[in-house]
Amino acid sequence: MARALLPARVLTEPVLIRGTGLLGTSIGLGLRAAGAEVWLADPSPSAQAVAVDIGAGDPFPAVDDGGSVAPDTPQPGTVVVASPPDVTGQVVVDSLRRFPDAVVLDVASVKGAIAAEVQTAVGNGALTAAEAARYVGTHPMAGSERSGPVAARGQLFTAAPWVVCATEETDPAAVAAAEEIARNLGATVHRMSAEDHDASVALISHLPQIAASLVSSRLQETPAASLALAGNGLRDTTRIAASDPQLWVQILAANAPEILEILYGVRDDLDRLINTMEDPSAPGARLDIAQLIAEGNAGHARIPGKHGGPPQAFAVVTVIVDDTPGQISAVLQDVGVAGVNVEDLRMDHSAGYQVGMLEISVLPGRRQELTDALTARGWKVV
Amino acid sequence: MARALLPARVLTEPVLIRGTGLLGTSIGLGLRAAGAEVWLADPSPSAQAVAVDIGAGDPFPAVDDGGSVAPDTPQPGTVVVASPPDVTGQVVVDSLRRFPDAVVLDVASVKGAIAAEVQTAVGNGALTAAEAARYVGTHPMAGSERSGPVAARGQLFTAAPWVVCATEETDPAAVAAAEEIARNLGATVHRMSAEDHDASVALISHLPQIAASLVSSRLQETPAASLALAGNGLRDTTRIAASDPQLWVQILAANAPEILEILYGVRDDLDRLINTMEDPSAPGARLDIAQLIAEGNAGHARIPGKHGGPPQAFAVVTVIVDDTPGQISAVLQDVGVAGVNVEDLRMDHSAGYQVGMLEISVLPGRRQELTDALTARGWKVV
Numbered sequence: 037m038a039r040a041l042l043p044a045r046v047l048t049e050p051v052l053i054r055g056t057g058l059l060g061t062s063i064g065l066g067l068r069a070a071g072a073e074v075w076l077a078d079p080s081p082s083a084q085a086v087a088v089d090i091g092a093g094d095p096f097p098a099v100d101d102g103g104s105v106a107p108d109t110p111q112p113g114t115v116v117v118a119s120p121p122d123v124t125g126q127v128v129v130d131s132l133r134r135f136p137d138a139v140v141l142d143v144a145s146v147k148g149a150i151a152a153e154v155q156t157a158v159g160n161g162a163l164t165a166a167e168a169a170r171y172v173g174t175h176p177m178a179g180s181e182r183s184g185p186v187a188a189r190g191q192l193f194t195a196a197p198w199v200v201c202a203t204e205e206t207d208p209a210a211v212a213a214a215e216e217i218a219r220n221l222g223a224t225v226h227r228m229s230a231e232d233h234d235a236s237v238a239l240i241s242h243l244p245q246i247a248a249s250l251v252s253s254r255l256q257e258t259p260a261a262s263l264a265l266a267g268n269g270l271r272d273t274t275r276i277a278a279s280d281p282q283l284w285v286q287i288l289a290a291n292a293p294e295i296l297e298i299l300y301g302v303r304d305d306l307d308r309l310i311n312t313m314e315d316p317s318a319p320g321a322r323l324d325i326a327q328l329i330a331e332g333n334a335g336h337a338r339i340p341g342k343h344g345g346p347p348q349a350f351a352v353v354t355v356i357v358d359d360t361p362g363q364i365s366a367v368l369q370d371v372g373v374a375g376v377n378v379e380d381l382r383m384d385h386s387a388g389y390q391v392g393m394l395e396i397s398v399l400p401g402r403r404q405e406l407t408d409a410l411t412a413r414g415w416k417v418v
Numbered sequence: 419m420a421r422a423l424l425p426a427r428v429l430t431e432p433v434l435i436r437g438t439g440l441l442g443t444s445i446g447l448g449l450r451a452a453g454a455e456v457w458l459a460d461p462s463p464s465a466q467a468v469a470v471d472i473g474a475g476d477p478f479p480a481v482d483d484g485g486s487v488a489p490d491t492p493q494p495g496t497v498v499v500a501s502p503p504d505v506t507g508q509v510v511v512d513s514l515r516r517f518p519d520a521v522v523l524d525v526a527s528v529k530g531a532i533a534a535e536v537q538t539a540v541g542n543g544a545l546t547a548a549e550a551a552r553y554v555g556t557h558p559m560a561g562s563e564r565s566g567p568v569a570a571r572g573q574l575f576t577a578a579p580w581v582v583c584a585t586e587e588t589d590p591a592a593v594a595a596a597e598e599i600a601r602n603l604g605a606t607v608h609r610m611s612a613e614d615h616d617a618s619v620a621l622i623s624h625l626p627q628i629a630a631s632l633v634s635s636r637l638q639e640t641p642a643a644s645l646a647l648a649g650n651g652l653r654d655t656t657r658i659a660a661s662d663p664q665l666w667v668q669i670l671a672a673n674a675p676e677i678l679e680i681l682y683g684v685r686d687d688l689d690r691l692i693n694t695m696e697d698p699s700a701p702g703a704r705l706d707i708a709q710l711i712a713e714g715n716a717g718h719a720r721i722p723g724k725h726g727g728p729p730q731a732f733a734v735v736t737v738i739v740d741d742t743p744g745q746i747s748a749v750l751q752d753v754g755v756a757g758v759n760v761e762d763l764r765m766d767h768s769a770g771y772q773v774g775m776l777e778i779s780v781l782p783g784r785r786q787e788l789t790d791a792l793t794a795r796g797w798k799v800v
Contacts, residue, residue: 244652247632264579264608269627298636302636306632329627329631332634335637365750381764
């Protein structure tokens with residue numbers, strides 16, 4: 037668990053985290069593990085108490101909900117706003133006013149709307165331009181399925197992308213603080229404008245969520261006998277449909293214009309498919325259907341592979357394992373003995389059987405070697 | 419690899435497999451491993467030769483493409499039609515006429531259209547009702563992502579559902595043959611009408627395919643910097659978008675009426691969402707969005723869990739592993755030592771890092787114990 041200490045330049049003063057949900061609490065845990073002093077504040081005393089109890093930081097000694105800055109308020113060097121998306125902009129503005137020397141960053145998943153709220157505050161005189169320059173918007177792309185402080189973990193951000201959206205007006209100290217927090221939590225920094233960020237997440241995060249919800253919604257009345265036939269195709273396509281409605285209302289509403297552009301395209305494709313399917317023997321109908329699937333092939337092939345490298349087709353070696361402790365580890369121990377690296381791994385379960393299929397992805401050139409090695413050691417390789 | 423021999427009642431005579439793609443070749447491999455005599459026939463001499471070469475069976479000695487039955491044609495006891503969906507009905511009818519004593523089953527993924535073709539043949543006198551009674555439609559639900567005889571494997575059907583669609587007219591011998599083949603290949607038999615089957619697969623297989631293709635299609639023009647942010651949400655939702663357009667044209671066209679009913683519902687939901695998102699601050703708009711996500715929650719919760727049991731929330735223990743051979747097996751060996759069963763397993767990769775997160779699903783009551791055991795052995799549990 038050895039970590040580099042955070043550079044003194046950024047965190048000689050305490051970090052105040054406002055909002056102790058999954059993200060705020062996880063950031064607190066991670067920063068404390070890195071040696072930082074962390075203060076926690078949440079409008080919900082119980083959420084704050086849980087976060088304190090699990091070691092994410094100390095309670096902030098002087099939250100003043102009136103919004104004015106009490107003269108004896110302790111001053112953090114950095115404020116991380118991890119409030120619900122709907123109130124993030126307001127808490128950012130409040131933090132910039134309340135803590136005149138602090139860098140303020142937020143971690144909400146839509147960035148343009150919050151930057152606009154900060155600019156509105158400048159426009160109406162609530163903030164000076166110099167105050168606004170201490171703000172930088174960020175988005176750590178981790179942890180969307182579970183929620184609340186109980187699910188928090190300091191290494192939530194390990195190997196996750198952390199987008200930082202600086203503008204020409206942003207104080208370089210704010211950018212440096214954000215990037216150093218991100219790096220110290222193990223994330224990879226991606227610099228991007230708020231506009232590019234919001235367009236990106238509309239496509240790679242919000243559209244998949246909507247699609248998973250639309251598909252899952254159709255299952256509400258399905259007979260159990262039909263659902264018993266479900267395989268990994270349905271499971272994978274709908275996994276994220278289990279997400280929190282209250283959180284997603286805020287995300288989708290905040291990024292509505294970007295999402296709408298994409299949904300118009302989806303609706304056009306869907307209308308075209310429906311028209312075609314209404315008369316599948318009409319001239320050109322089959323070409324239309326094949327075109328939709330082929331366009332899906334083309335888009336899917338652009339998703340980067342492991343570690344951000346180019347998409348790579350791994351070879352899959354499938355091994356049958358019993359549902360007893362130690363079986364999977366025994367297989368993988370033999371994979372290790374064979375000296376073959378596991379590039380990816382998944383279990384495939386089906387209804388009615390007490391066995392599973394362990395799908396081991398390896399570099400294509402190693403497939404035969406691994407198959408032979410596992411077969412020689414008595415495994416059922418299929 | 420010990421297997422029960424197939425009952426003599428069903429397979430004292432050879433099994434003819436017509437069509438040596440992924441399914442036909444895999445069935446041949448599996449039946450041969452079970453001790454059956456298998457003949458293979460494919461209109462493509464090269465596809466047939468590959469299937470023969472990899473041991474799926476012997477070339478059928480007397481394919482007569484004129485459709486008439488040569489007097490010296492050898493007679494199989496069972497014919498498995500594994501042709502492309504578009505020609506399956508025609509090959510079924512041909513097989514019923516050509517082999518007057520054989521049971522004929524098919525393995526295409528849409529069942530109503532093929533049953534209708536058989537009935538049409540009865541209606542126009544091409545088949546007698548007695549001939550048609552020797553046919554039974556089946557659907558082994560496995561193997562949709564890869565294709566061709568090279569991808570075939572005898573255990574493709576292990577633990578997969580295999581739907582058998584008998585009617586009141588179906589000869590019990592045909593049903594028995596189909597079910598015994600399915601069971602001998604390790605599959606679980608599900609009996610269902612063709613109508614129920616087609617409605618089921620429209621929802622659990624065809625809709626996810628369409629959704630994955632619609633989402634992936636939107637990625638065709640996305641900047642690489644956006645795609646670099648992609649996580650498992652996008653990857654899971656789009657995985658099956660890599661499927662074969664030519665195969666899926668046939669599947670979707672054959673099941674068009676059932677799929678259309680579902681797509682109308684999806685379009686209604688999508689239209690409602692688009693209308694709401696066009697004015698997300700209108701009264702009731704947020705409730706509408708939350709409703710869509712909540713309906714997705716409700717549908718998703720109905721998907722059965724492992725081994726067809728009720729949906730179960732496993733606890734997840736996440737361990738950080740380096741990208742070097744043996745790491746994953748070492749973790750799982752320690753899981754085995756701790757005596758905790760792995761219910762599910764997945765790797766989580768992100769762009770830019772040479773580490774992965776191994777997510778180990780266990781029964782909730784075992785989570786703390788496993789976390790403690792792995793931590794004590796030096797693993798980074800997050």
